[in-house]
Amino acid sequence: MKPCGTSRLTAFTYKAIATLRGPYKQKFAIPRQPNLVPEAVGELVFKQEFADANGLRALDQFSHLWLIWHFHETSAQGWSPLVQ
Numbered sequence: 001m002k003p004c005g006t007s008r009l010t011a012f013t014y015k016a017i018a019t020l021r022g023p024y025k026q027k028f029a030i031p032r033q034p035n036l037v038p039e040a041v042g043e044l045v046f047k048q049e050f051a052d053a054n055g056l057r058a059l060d061q062f063s064h065l066w067l068i069w070h071f072h073e074t075s076a077q078g079w080s081p082l083v084q
Contacts, residue, residue, distance in 0.1 A: 017050040020069060 022042040024030045
């Protein structure tokens with residue numbers, strides 16, 4: 001199968017529009033099965049420039065929300081193929 005077009009995307013940049021805050025301060029405190037801890041609620045806090053209610057209108061009518069995120073506190077450690 002040939003890829004569409006002639007350009008291959010190898011990297012992209014994105015801009016953070018919000019911060020996800022949760023109750024856990026250390027990575028080892030996060031439960032492996034989050035459904036077993038329903039009281040562990042997080043909060044999505046939008047930056048002021050993206051905090052327009054029109055952007056979130058009718059969001060409550062959906063059952064799921066996909067978030068693109070990264071571990072910002074591990075950037076200085078570099079990438080490792082081993083997940084612990």
